[in-house]
Amino acid sequence: NPNYPKMEGSSGLQQVSCRAKGGAPGFKVAILGAAGGIGQPLAMLMKMNPLVSVLHLYDVVNSPGVTADISHMDTGAVVRGFLGQSQLEDALIGMDLVIIPAGVPRKPGMTRDDLFNINAGIVKTLCEGITKCCPNAIVNLISNPVNSTVPIAAEVFKKAGTYDPKRLLGVTMLDVVRANTFVAEVMGLDPREVDVPVVGGHAGVTILPLLSQVKPPCSFTPEETDYLTSRIQNGGTEVVEAKAGAGSATLSMAYAAVKFADACLQGLRGDASVIQCAFVASQVTELPFFASKVRLGRTGIDEIYPLGPLNEYERVGLEKAKKELAESIQKGVSFIKK
Ligand code: NAD
Ligand code: LMR
Numbered sequence: 001n002p003n004y005p006k007m008e009g010s011s012g013l014q015q016v017s018c019r020a021k022g023g024a025p026g027f028k029v030a031i032l033g034a035a036g037g038i039g040q041p042l043a044m045l046m047k048m049n050p051l052v053s054v055l056h057l058y059d060v061v062n063s064p065g066v067t068a069d070i071s072h073m074d075t076g077a078v079v080r081g082f083l084g085q086s087q088l089e090d091a092l093i094g095m096d097l098v099i100i101p102a103g104v105p106r107k108p109g110m111t112r113d114d115l116f117n118i119n120a121g122i123v124k125t126l127c128e129g130i131t132k133c134c135p136n137a138i139v140n141l142i143s144n145p146v147n148s149t150v151p152i153a154a155e156v157f158k159k160a161g162t163y164d165p166k167r168l169l170g171v172t173m174l175d176v177v178r179a180n181t182f183v184a185e186v187m188g189l190d191p192r193e194v195d196v197p198v199v200g201g202h203a204g205v206t207i208l209p210l211l212s213q214v215k216p217p218c219s220f221t222p223e224e225t226d227y228l229t230s231r232i233q234n235g236g237t238e239v240v241e242a243k244a245g246a247g248s249a250t251l252s253m254a255y256a257a258v259k260f261a262d263a264c265l266q267g268l269r270g271d272a273s274v275i276q277c278a279f280v281a282s283q284v285t286e287l288p289f290f291a292s293k294v295r296l297g298r299t300g301i302d303e304i305y306p307l308g309p310l311n312e313y314e315r316v317g318l319e320k321a322k323k324e325l326a327e328s329i330q331k332g333v334s335f336i337k338k
Pocket of ligand 2: 105106112144174202235236237239240248249
Protein backbone atom coordinates (compact mmCIF):
# COMPACT_ATOMS: atom_id res chain seq x y z
CA ASN A 1 0.00 0.00 0.00
CA PRO A 2 1.69 3.21 -1.16
CA ASN A 3 0.05 5.15 1.67
CA TYR A 4 2.14 3.33 4.26
CA PRO A 5 5.42 5.03 5.23
CA LYS A 6 8.19 3.50 3.15
CA MET A 7 11.25 2.25 5.02
CA GLU A 8 14.49 2.20 3.05
CA GLY A 9 18.18 1.73 3.59
CA SER A 10 20.53 -1.11 4.40
CA SER A 11 20.66 -0.49 8.14
CA GLY A 12 16.94 -0.50 8.77
CA LEU A 13 14.64 2.50 8.86
CA GLN A 14 16.84 4.99 7.10
CA GLN A 15 14.14 6.89 5.26
CA VAL A 16 10.45 7.28 5.77
CA SER A 17 8.54 8.86 2.95
CA CYS A 18 4.82 9.38 2.55
CA ARG A 19 2.69 10.38 -0.40
CA ALA A 20 2.38 14.18 -0.46
CA LYS A 21 -0.86 15.21 1.18
CA GLY A 22 -2.61 17.31 -1.43
CA GLY A 23 0.21 19.87 -1.69
CA ALA A 24 -0.61 21.51 1.64
CA PRO A 25 1.07 24.93 1.78
CA GLY A 26 3.90 25.24 4.22
CA PHE A 27 7.64 25.38 4.68
CA LYS A 28 10.34 22.75 4.49
CA VAL A 29 12.26 22.43 7.73
CA ALA A 30 15.31 20.30 8.60
CA ILE A 31 16.47 19.49 12.14
CA LEU A 32 20.15 18.52 12.38
CA GLY A 33 20.74 16.55 15.58
CA ALA A 34 17.11 15.40 15.57
CA ALA A 35 17.66 12.28 17.70
CA GLY A 36 19.11 14.19 20.67
CA GLY A 37 17.66 15.45 23.90
CA ILE A 38 16.51 18.68 22.25
CA GLY A 39 16.09 17.18 18.78
CA GLN A 40 13.37 14.68 19.69
CA PRO A 41 10.86 16.98 21.42
CA LEU A 42 11.72 19.67 18.87
CA ALA A 43 10.89 17.25 16.04
CA MET A 44 7.60 16.38 17.75
CA LEU A 45 6.63 20.02 18.20
CA MET A 46 7.60 20.95 14.62
CA LYS A 47 5.48 18.04 13.34
CA MET A 48 2.58 19.74 15.16
CA ASN A 49 3.29 23.12 13.54
CA PRO A 50 0.78 23.89 10.77
CA LEU A 51 3.33 26.09 8.97
CA VAL A 52 5.52 23.04 8.27
CA SER A 53 4.76 20.90 5.21
CA VAL A 54 7.96 18.83 5.12
CA LEU A 55 10.12 17.89 8.11
CA HIS A 56 13.57 16.34 7.60
CA LEU A 57 15.14 14.67 10.65
CA TYR A 58 18.93 14.22 10.41
CA ASP A 59 21.33 12.74 12.95
CA VAL A 60 24.43 10.55 13.02
CA VAL A 61 22.58 8.03 15.23
CA ASN A 62 19.00 6.88 15.92
CA SER A 63 17.20 9.09 13.40
CA PRO A 64 15.33 6.13 11.83
CA GLY A 65 13.55 5.33 15.08
CA VAL A 66 12.71 8.94 15.85
CA THR A 67 11.45 9.40 12.28
CA ALA A 68 9.25 6.30 12.34
CA ASP A 69 7.80 7.38 15.68
CA ILE A 70 7.11 11.01 14.74
CA SER A 71 5.77 10.05 11.30
CA HIS A 72 2.77 8.33 12.90
CA MET A 73 1.42 11.64 14.25
CA ASP A 74 -1.72 12.60 12.30
CA THR A 75 -0.61 16.16 11.50
CA GLY A 76 0.10 17.70 8.10
CA ALA A 77 3.88 17.65 7.79
CA VAL A 78 5.50 14.87 5.77
CA VAL A 79 8.43 13.43 7.77
CA ARG A 80 11.61 11.96 6.32
CA GLY A 81 14.62 10.62 8.20
CA PHE A 82 18.31 10.82 7.29
CA LEU A 83 21.14 8.95 9.01
CA GLY A 84 24.84 9.74 8.87
CA GLN A 85 27.07 12.09 6.94
CA SER A 86 26.37 10.39 3.59
CA GLN A 87 22.71 11.50 3.88
CA LEU A 88 23.36 15.07 5.06
CA GLU A 89 23.00 16.61 1.61
CA ASP A 90 19.71 14.80 0.91
CA ALA A 91 18.46 16.06 4.26
CA LEU A 92 19.25 19.66 3.33
CA ILE A 93 18.22 20.01 -0.32
CA GLY A 94 15.37 22.49 -0.75
CA MET A 95 15.00 23.44 2.93
CA ASP A 96 13.55 26.84 3.90
CA LEU A 97 14.64 26.61 7.54
CA VAL A 98 17.43 24.56 9.13
CA ILE A 99 17.45 24.17 12.92
CA ILE A 100 20.72 22.92 14.45
CA PRO A 101 20.70 21.39 17.95
CA ALA A 102 23.56 18.94 17.09
CA GLY A 103 26.45 18.62 19.50
CA VAL A 104 27.41 17.66 23.02
CA PRO A 105 25.74 19.24 26.06
CA ARG A 106 27.38 20.37 29.34
CA LYS A 107 27.91 18.33 32.48
CA PRO A 108 28.10 19.91 35.95
CA GLY A 109 31.26 21.99 36.39
CA MET A 110 31.62 22.76 32.67
CA THR A 111 31.15 26.10 30.92
CA ARG A 112 29.55 26.30 27.50
CA ASP A 113 32.98 27.20 26.14
CA ASP A 114 34.24 23.78 27.29
CA LEU A 115 32.05 22.34 24.49
CA PHE A 116 33.89 24.36 21.83
CA ASN A 117 36.42 21.70 20.80
CA ILE A 118 33.77 19.13 19.86
CA ASN A 119 30.89 21.32 18.74
CA ALA A 120 32.89 23.73 16.56
CA GLY A 121 33.77 20.91 14.18
CA ILE A 122 30.21 19.58 14.13
CA VAL A 123 28.77 23.01 13.31
CA LYS A 124 31.42 23.57 10.61
CA THR A 125 30.52 20.30 8.84
CA LEU A 126 26.79 20.94 9.01
CA CYS A 127 27.16 24.51 7.72
CA GLU A 128 29.30 23.30 4.82
CA GLY A 129 26.34 21.11 3.88
CA ILE A 130 24.02 24.12 4.05
CA THR A 131 26.23 26.17 1.69
CA LYS A 132 26.02 23.36 -0.87
CA CYS A 133 22.39 22.33 -0.60
CA CYS A 134 20.24 25.19 0.74
CA PRO A 135 22.33 28.39 0.81
CA ASN A 136 19.17 30.50 1.02
CA ALA A 137 17.72 28.74 4.04
CA ILE A 138 17.23 30.52 7.34
CA VAL A 139 19.55 28.92 9.91
CA ASN A 140 18.61 28.69 13.61
CA LEU A 141 21.76 27.72 15.50
CA ILE A 142 21.26 26.17 18.95
CA SER A 143 24.55 24.24 19.44
CA ASN A 144 26.76 25.70 22.17
CA PRO A 145 28.73 27.79 22.69
CA VAL A 146 26.32 29.94 20.63
CA ASN A 147 28.58 33.00 21.12
CA SER A 148 31.23 31.16 19.07
CA THR A 149 29.23 28.77 16.86
CA VAL A 150 27.35 31.63 15.15
CA PRO A 151 30.65 33.32 14.12
CA ILE A 152 31.87 29.87 12.95
CA ALA A 153 28.79 29.45 10.77
CA ALA A 154 29.24 32.97 9.36
CA GLU A 155 32.87 32.25 8.43
CA VAL A 156 31.93 28.94 6.75
CA PHE A 157 29.26 30.72 4.71
CA LYS A 158 31.66 33.59 3.84
CA LYS A 159 34.28 31.13 2.65
CA ALA A 160 31.73 29.53 0.34
CA GLY A 161 30.45 32.93 -0.86
CA THR A 162 26.92 32.24 0.38
CA TYR A 163 26.87 34.37 3.56
CA ASP A 164 23.76 36.44 4.13
CA PRO A 165 23.79 37.82 7.69
CA LYS A 166 20.01 38.23 7.53
CA ARG A 167 19.57 34.47 7.47
CA LEU A 168 21.84 33.36 10.32
CA LEU A 169 20.36 33.50 13.82
CA GLY A 170 21.79 32.18 17.08
CA VAL A 171 18.91 30.98 19.26
CA THR A 172 18.77 32.87 22.57
CA MET A 173 15.03 32.38 22.98
CA LEU A 174 15.46 30.19 26.07
CA ASP A 175 16.96 33.15 27.92
CA VAL A 176 13.83 35.16 27.10
CA VAL A 177 11.55 32.26 28.05
CA ARG A 178 13.34 31.92 31.41
CA ALA A 179 13.34 35.67 31.99
CA ASN A 180 9.58 35.87 31.33
CA THR A 181 8.98 32.98 33.75
CA PHE A 182 11.18 34.27 36.57
CA VAL A 183 9.93 37.86 36.32
CA ALA A 184 6.33 36.60 36.32
CA GLU A 185 7.05 34.56 39.48
CA VAL A 186 8.51 37.54 41.31
CA MET A 187 5.80 39.99 40.23
CA GLY A 188 2.86 37.58 40.57
CA LEU A 189 2.02 37.88 36.86
CA ASP A 190 0.96 35.41 34.18
CA PRO A 191 4.21 34.56 32.29
CA ARG A 192 2.31 34.69 29.00
CA GLU A 193 1.77 38.40 29.55
CA VAL A 194 5.40 39.21 30.35
CA ASP A 195 8.00 40.25 27.77
CA VAL A 196 11.61 40.66 28.90
CA PRO A 197 14.20 41.70 26.30
CA VAL A 198 17.42 39.72 26.82
CA VAL A 199 20.40 41.01 24.86
CA GLY A 200 24.13 40.31 24.51
CA GLY A 201 24.89 36.62 24.05
CA HIS A 202 24.14 33.17 25.42
CA ALA A 203 26.58 32.38 28.25
CA GLY A 204 26.91 33.65 31.82
CA VAL A 205 27.45 37.41 32.04
CA THR A 206 26.89 37.82 28.28
CA ILE A 207 23.19 37.08 28.96
CA LEU A 208 21.89 40.56 29.77
CA PRO A 209 18.21 40.88 30.72
CA LEU A 210 16.92 44.44 30.34
CA LEU A 211 14.65 44.55 33.35
CA SER A 212 14.13 48.29 32.90
CA GLN A 213 12.29 47.49 29.64
CA VAL A 214 10.00 44.71 30.86
CA LYS A 215 6.45 44.74 29.57
CA PRO A 216 4.13 45.33 31.34
CA PRO A 217 6.28 48.00 33.01
CA CYS A 218 7.55 46.71 36.39
CA SER A 219 9.76 48.29 38.99
CA PHE A 220 12.16 46.03 40.85
CA THR A 221 14.00 46.54 44.11
CA PRO A 222 17.83 46.29 43.89
CA GLU A 223 17.57 42.84 45.54
CA GLU A 224 14.99 41.68 42.97
CA THR A 225 17.17 43.01 40.13
CA ASP A 226 20.21 41.11 41.45
CA TYR A 227 18.22 37.93 42.02
CA LEU A 228 16.53 38.00 38.60
CA THR A 229 19.66 38.91 36.65
CA SER A 230 21.67 36.17 38.32
CA ARG A 231 18.91 33.55 37.94
CA ILE A 232 18.43 34.35 34.24
CA GLN A 233 22.20 34.31 33.60
CA ASN A 234 22.56 30.99 35.42
CA GLY A 235 19.35 29.30 34.25
CA GLY A 236 21.27 26.85 32.07
CA THR A 237 23.59 25.90 34.93
CA GLU A 238 20.57 25.43 37.24
CA VAL A 239 19.27 22.75 34.85
CA VAL A 240 22.71 21.18 34.25
CA GLU A 241 23.17 20.77 38.01
CA ALA A 242 19.65 19.42 38.56
CA LYS A 243 20.19 16.86 35.78
CA ALA A 244 23.44 15.87 37.55
CA GLY A 245 25.39 14.61 34.55
CA ALA A 246 22.44 13.63 32.34
CA GLY A 247 22.74 16.71 30.11
CA SER A 248 21.35 20.23 29.95
CA ALA A 249 18.00 21.84 29.17
CA THR A 250 16.17 19.86 26.50
CA LEU A 251 12.41 20.23 27.00
CA SER A 252 12.30 23.97 27.75
CA MET A 253 14.85 24.38 24.93
CA ALA A 254 12.68 22.47 22.47
CA TYR A 255 9.76 24.70 23.51
CA ALA A 256 11.90 27.83 23.03
CA ALA A 257 13.33 26.58 19.71
CA VAL A 258 9.83 26.00 18.35
CA LYS A 259 8.66 29.40 19.54
CA PHE A 260 11.61 30.93 17.70
CA ALA A 261 11.34 28.74 14.57
CA ASP A 262 7.64 29.54 14.39
CA ALA A 263 8.48 33.26 14.45
CA CYS A 264 10.96 32.73 11.59
CA LEU A 265 8.29 30.87 9.57
CA GLN A 266 5.71 33.58 10.29
CA GLY A 267 8.24 36.10 8.98
CA LEU A 268 8.86 34.00 5.85
CA ARG A 269 5.09 33.88 5.32
CA GLY A 270 5.02 37.68 5.36
CA ASP A 271 3.34 38.31 8.71
CA ALA A 272 3.84 41.84 10.03
CA SER A 273 5.64 42.76 13.26
CA VAL A 274 7.24 39.41 14.10
CA ILE A 275 9.81 40.41 16.71
CA GLN A 276 12.07 38.19 18.84
CA CYS A 277 15.54 38.39 20.42
CA ALA A 278 18.37 36.54 18.65
CA PHE A 279 22.19 36.54 18.44
CA VAL A 280 22.95 37.97 15.00
CA ALA A 281 25.47 39.94 12.95
CA SER A 282 24.85 43.41 14.30
CA GLN A 283 25.87 47.03 14.42
CA VAL A 284 24.01 47.70 17.64
CA THR A 285 27.36 47.70 19.49
CA GLU A 286 30.96 47.76 18.26
CA LEU A 287 30.97 43.92 18.29
CA PRO A 288 30.31 42.05 15.04
CA PHE A 289 27.61 39.87 16.67
CA PHE A 290 25.18 40.73 19.40
CA ALA A 291 21.78 39.53 20.60
CA SER A 292 18.94 42.03 20.55
CA LYS A 293 15.40 42.31 19.29
CA VAL A 294 15.05 41.65 15.57
CA ARG A 295 12.09 41.84 13.19
CA LEU A 296 11.69 38.76 11.03
CA GLY A 297 10.47 38.93 7.45
CA ARG A 298 10.34 37.17 4.10
CA THR A 299 14.13 37.04 3.75
CA GLY A 300 15.12 36.55 7.39
CA ILE A 301 16.04 39.54 9.55
CA ASP A 302 14.34 42.71 8.27
CA GLU A 303 15.42 45.02 11.06
CA ILE A 304 17.67 44.95 14.13
CA TYR A 305 16.50 47.16 16.95
CA PRO A 306 18.84 49.26 19.10
CA LEU A 307 19.10 48.45 22.80
CA GLY A 308 17.03 51.42 23.95
CA PRO A 309 17.69 53.32 27.15
CA LEU A 310 19.65 51.31 29.76
CA ASN A 311 19.87 52.06 33.48
CA GLU A 312 23.21 52.18 35.31
CA TYR A 313 22.98 48.50 36.40
CA GLU A 314 22.45 47.44 32.78
CA ARG A 315 25.23 49.70 31.48
CA VAL A 316 27.70 48.01 33.85
CA GLY A 317 26.34 44.60 32.78
CA LEU A 318 26.72 45.56 29.12
CA GLU A 319 30.43 46.33 29.52
CA LYS A 320 31.05 42.94 31.21
CA ALA A 321 29.02 41.17 28.54
CA LYS A 322 30.91 42.82 25.68
CA LYS A 323 34.31 41.89 27.11
CA GLU A 324 33.50 38.17 27.26
CA LEU A 325 31.56 38.20 24.00
CA ALA A 326 34.45 39.75 22.07
CA GLU A 327 36.70 36.83 23.06
CA SER A 328 34.11 34.16 22.25
CA ILE A 329 33.39 35.69 18.85
CA GLN A 330 37.08 35.90 18.03
CA LYS A 331 37.57 32.28 19.06
CA GLY A 332 34.88 31.20 16.59
CA VAL A 333 36.26 33.31 13.74
CA SER A 334 39.81 32.04 14.31
CA PHE A 335 38.64 28.42 14.27
CA ILE A 336 37.73 28.77 10.59
CA LYS A 337 40.37 31.31 9.54
CA LYS A 338 43.33 29.54 11.16
P1 NAD B 1 22.27 15.52 23.03
O1 NAD B 1 23.61 14.92 23.22
O2 NAD B 1 21.12 14.94 23.76
O3 NAD B 1 21.90 15.53 21.49
C1 NAD B 1 22.78 15.97 20.51
C2 NAD B 1 22.51 15.21 19.24
O4 NAD B 1 23.44 15.70 18.27
C3 NAD B 1 22.75 13.69 19.38
O5 NAD B 1 21.61 12.98 18.92
C4 NAD B 1 23.94 13.45 18.50
O6 NAD B 1 23.94 12.19 17.86
C5 NAD B 1 23.82 14.58 17.49
N1 NAD B 1 25.05 14.84 16.77
C6 NAD B 1 26.32 14.77 17.20
N2 NAD B 1 27.18 15.02 16.20
C7 NAD B 1 26.42 15.25 15.11
C8 NAD B 1 26.71 15.57 13.76
N3 NAD B 1 27.98 15.68 13.32
N4 NAD B 1 25.68 15.74 12.92
C9 NAD B 1 24.40 15.63 13.36
N5 NAD B 1 24.07 15.33 14.61
C10 NAD B 1 25.07 15.14 15.47
O7 NAD B 1 22.41 17.08 23.37
P2 NAD B 1 21.22 18.15 23.58
O8 NAD B 1 20.84 18.18 25.00
O9 NAD B 1 20.18 17.91 22.54
O10 NAD B 1 22.03 19.51 23.27
C11 NAD B 1 22.51 19.79 21.98
C12 NAD B 1 23.27 21.10 21.96
O11 NAD B 1 22.39 22.19 22.24
C13 NAD B 1 24.38 21.21 22.99
O12 NAD B 1 25.51 21.82 22.41
C14 NAD B 1 23.80 22.12 24.05
O13 NAD B 1 24.77 22.79 24.79
C15 NAD B 1 22.99 23.05 23.19
N6 NAD B 1 21.93 23.80 23.88
C16 NAD B 1 21.74 25.10 23.50
C17 NAD B 1 20.76 25.84 24.09
C18 NAD B 1 20.51 27.26 23.67
O14 NAD B 1 19.80 27.98 24.38
N7 NAD B 1 21.02 27.72 22.55
C19 NAD B 1 19.94 25.27 25.10
C20 NAD B 1 20.15 23.95 25.45
C21 NAD B 1 21.17 23.21 24.83
C1 LMR C 1 20.99 26.53 28.41
O1 LMR C 1 21.00 27.75 28.55
O2 LMR C 1 20.20 25.80 29.04
C2 LMR C 1 21.89 25.89 27.39
O3 LMR C 1 22.79 26.81 26.86
C3 LMR C 1 22.55 24.65 27.87
C4 LMR C 1 23.60 24.90 28.92
O4 LMR C 1 24.70 24.34 28.77
O5 LMR C 1 23.35 25.61 29.88
